[in-house]
Amino acid sequence: MDYRKIDLLFKPKSVAIIGASENPDKVGHVIMQNYIDVGFSGMIYPINRDAERVLGRKAYKNVKDVGAKVDLAVIAIPAEGAIRALEDCGKAGVRSAIVVASGFAEIGRDDLQKSLVKVSEKYGMPILGPNCLGVMDMRSRVDTMFLPTFKLDKPKIGGVAFVSQSGAVGSTVLDMISHEGFGLSKFISYGNAAVIDEVDLLEYLMHDDDTKIVLFYMEGVKRGREFIDTVKRFTQTKPIIIAKGGITQEGSKAAQSHTASLAGSATAYEAVFRQFGLVHARDIDDLLSFGKIFETEGLSPGKRVAIITNGGGTGVLATDALYSNGLVQADLSEDSAKALRKVMPSIVNVRMPLDMGGDADDKRFAAAMDIITKDKNADMIMVIALFQTPGADSRVAATLIHYKSNTDKPMVVVSPGGNYAQVHNQMMESSGLPVYESPSAAARAMKALLDYSNYIRDTCGIYGKGQKRQK
Amino acid sequence: MPKQNAKTGEEKPAQLLEYSKAASLAARYGISIPRAEYVRSKEDAERFASEKKIALKVISDKALHKSKSGVIEIGLDRSSAGKAYLSLNAKALKARLSPFKILAQEMAEPGTEIIIGANTDAQFGKLILLGLGGIYVEVFKDVSVRTCPINDYDAESMLRELKARSIIAPDKRSEKAVISLLRKVSEMVVANEWIRELDLNPVIMHKKGYSAVDVRIMV
Numbered sequence: 001m002d003y004r005k006i007d008l009l010f011k012p013k014s015v016a017i018i019g020a021s022e023n024p025d026k027v028g029h030v031i032m033q034n035y036i037d038v039g040f041s042g043m044i045y046p047i048n049r050d051a052e053r054v055l056g057r058k059a060y061k062n063v064k065d066v067g068a069k070v071d072l073a074v075i076a077i078p079a080e081g082a083i084r085a086l087e088d089c090g091k092a093g094v095r096s097a098i099v100v101a102s103g104f105a106e107i108g109r110d111d112l113q114k115s116l117v118k119v120s121e122k123y124g125m126p127i128l129g130p131n132c133l134g135v136m137d138m139r140s141r142v143d144t145m146f147l148p149t150f151k152l153d154k155p156k157i158g159g160v161a162f163v164s165q166s167g168a169v170g171s172t173v174l175d176m177i178s179h180e181g182f183g184l185s186k187f188i189s190y191g192n193a194a195v196i197d198e199v200d201l202l203e204y205l206m207h208d209d210d211t212k213i214v215l216f217y218m219e220g221v222k223r224g225r226e227f228i229d230t231v232k233r234f235t236q237t238k239p240i241i242i243a244k245g246g247i248t249q250e251g252s253k254a255a256q257s258h259t260a261s262l263a264g265s266a267t268a269y270e271a272v273f274r275q276f277g278l279v280h281a282r283d284i285d286d287l288l289s290f291g292k293i294f295e296t297e298g299l300s301p302g303k304r305v306a307i308i309t310n311g312g313g314t315g316v317l318a319t320d321a322l323y324s325n326g327l328v329q330a331d332l333s334e335d336s337a338k339a340l341r342k343v344m345p346s347i348v349n350v351r352m353p354l355d356m357g358g359d360a361d362d363k364r365f366a367a368a369m370d371i372i373t374k375d376k377n378a379d380m381i382m383v384i385a386l387f388q389t390p391g392a393d394s395r396v397a398a399t400l401i402h403y404k405s406n407t408d409k410p411m412v413v414v415s416p417g418g419n420y421a422q423v424h425n426q427m428m429e430s431s432g433l434p435v436y437e438s439p440s441a442a443a444r445a446m447k448a449l450l451d452y453s454n455y456i457r458d459t460c461g462i463y464g465k466g467q468k469r470q471k
Numbered sequence: 472m473p474k475q476n477a478k479t480g481e482e483k484p485a486q487l488l489e490y491s492k493a494a495s496l497a498a499r500y501g502i503s504i505p506r507a508e509y510v511r512s513k514e515d516a517e518r519f520a521s522e523k524k525i526a527l528k529v530i531s532d533k534a535l536h537k538s539k540s541g542v543i544e545i546g547l548d549r550s551s552a553g554k555a556y557l558s559l560n561a562k563a564l565k566a567r568l569s570p571f572k573i574l575a576q577e578m579a580e581p582g583t584e585i586i587i588g589a590n591t592d593a594q595f596g597k598l599i600l601l602g603l604g605g606i607y608v609e610v611f612k613d614v615s616v617r618t619c620p621i622n623d624y625d626a627e628s629m630l631r632e633l634k635a636r637s638i639i640a641p642d643k644r645s646e647k648a649v650i651s652l653l654r655k656v657s658e659m660v661v662a663n664e665w666i667r668e669l670d671l672n673p674v675i676m677h678k679k680g681y682s683a684v685d686v687r688i689m690v
Contacts, residue, residue: 224594228618268592271616274632275625462624 012071020046079103090123132191158183159212181429318439582677
């Protein structure tokens with residue numbers, strides 16, 4: 001499959017919705033409504049055997065009656081009818097299709113899935129699915145998902161592509177992402193991968209300039225060796241953060257009946273992830289937490305982390321978190337120590353973690369950041385900002401945002417707490433500063449970034465040119 | 472490739488490749504294996520033991536775990552080899568291991584036991600494994616795995632990843648030996664796709680390098 005053909009799914013100029021309906025209970029209705037709601041600027045052709053008009057637009061009995069070029073057909077009718085509809089699409093010269101219907105290989109109907117593949121081959125028509133939610137492209141305003149817009153918060157535009165074999169995981173993560181300050185480039189739910197599979201999608205995203213990092217939930221790959229060839233090149237230019245379902249034997253069985261993925265041992269997947277620089281997320285929490293640091297931070301030159309905090313106890317926990325994740329505390333330079341002694345109140349003990357005291361205000365944060373962002377002995381920075389303290393307010397958040405935009409060092413903020421803290425966390429995250437609820441979540445994410453950074457440093461001579469990541 | 476029954480798609484059970492074939496294949500890829508030959512009599516065993524100390528092993532499809540079933544004798548010299556041959560022969564008959572052969576092999580230098588293995592994954596093809604050998608591999612599960620073929624970076628990182636790395640390769644020289652051995656094993660299983668599983672268990676790391684004292688290949 002030529003990955004360039006996949007572009008049609010994301011940037012169609014005309015869409016036929018097969019199964020579009022006036023009945024709000026029908027999937028075809030929700031999909032069409034979504035196209036209208038998100039402001040899709042191309043042509044929309046509802047296809048419905050029985051209706052004259054759907055949602056105010058002229059409906060056609062068959063896609064063959066449209067009589068104009070159709071870039072994409074979204075097939076929103078049950079499996080049995082879907083094959084006939086695809087055949088009609090092929091005859092009508094439709095250039096690509098997304099089959100959202102389930103009822104194929106995942107329930108043992110391999111015959112239907114085979115027919116679908118045949119139609120795709122016969123007409124050279126790329127097909128996504130079946131048994132999927134389809135795609136969402138934040139820039140071209142394409143949204144084939146059959147989830148009503150009011151039920152799901154949609155993320156802002158950004159550089160993260162999120163790919164999910166499972167539609168359910170896909171939509172929940174999508175909903176969660178919008179609260180994590182992520183910017184999304186594309187969302188893809190690809191289901192059974194009958195024609196377009198994970199290798200094709202990765203090839204496409206590797207060449208997609210809108211995508212800077214990929215979050216991937218998968219249950220299995222279809223073509224192991226090709227997958228390796230692709231990710232080997234991919235990870236040299238953009239990180240892939242991957243969570244795999246079905247790593248236990250029982251989970252693997254569940255996955256097989258779910259999206260009809262071939263097994264392959266968990267050991268083998270882990271070996272592949274490790275060997276070719278994929279960032280392995282143990283679960284969805286990891287996926288989101290790692291995604292956040294990879295979206296905004298560049299590579300880390302090393303494992304030395306400077307911690308500054310306005311709470312002593314949290315500083316201790318943070319130190320533990322660093323060491324239990326294979327990171328170490330930065331040993332500040334003599335110059336930094338001297339400078340800090342000058343600007344910190346005498347009660348502050350100048351050493352790591354730098355505990356500035358509960359009364360630290362934005363000025364004290366600024367003074368510390370000024371010195372630490374310039375210290376060559378610190379590879380990364382973890383700022384613990386407890387907004388419960390008397391000194392911390394919005395000015396602290398603004399200060400951290402300011403220093404973040406003036407340093408190349410990877411930097412994260414740890415800010416646990418309730419509403420008051422959350423408001424500030426959102427401020428910081430939407431300004432591109434990753435915020436974590438706990439020191440251990442922050443340390444895990446920093447370790448993931450470090451592992452990837454080391455991988456790139458060690459392998460850039462072997463697998464690729466080791467292009468510098470764009471921030 | 473695993474041999475499959477064309478009709479049912481089921482895999483045939485794996486078969487153990489005869490030891491001398493496995494050993495000579497490994498030797499062809501430059502894997503260092505102590506000198507060995509089958510012995511057929513007490514005198515044969517004594518003759519083989521005339522230079523270095525030897526081990527005698529019963530080779531039979533029915534004795535996959537030699538040390539567990541007690542059909543191995545080690546540290547034999549000219550004076551003890553003959554007697555050991557006779558007693559092993561009797562033991563193997565009693566344990567109904569026929570048909571069997573008795574392999575005489577020169578003892579390796581003493582050292583640290585490691586394990587290197589390979590098998591075949593349905594999705595990703597050949598995998599290679601490294602771990603501390605002996606009983607430890609099962610107890611600590613301290614192993615690292617990669618897909619084949621591997622390059623120097625992969626081999627180095629396999630070693631680096633192990634908790635037991637400083638036991639397996641305490642110095643540069645032993646590190647180089649492990650890396651080179653890993654790459655040879657990878658090359659061998661990639662070139663011979665019919666190998667389903669391979670076990671070099673144990674490989675003894677010693678002053679002069681290493682010795683792969685047992686080679687098991689399943690086809």
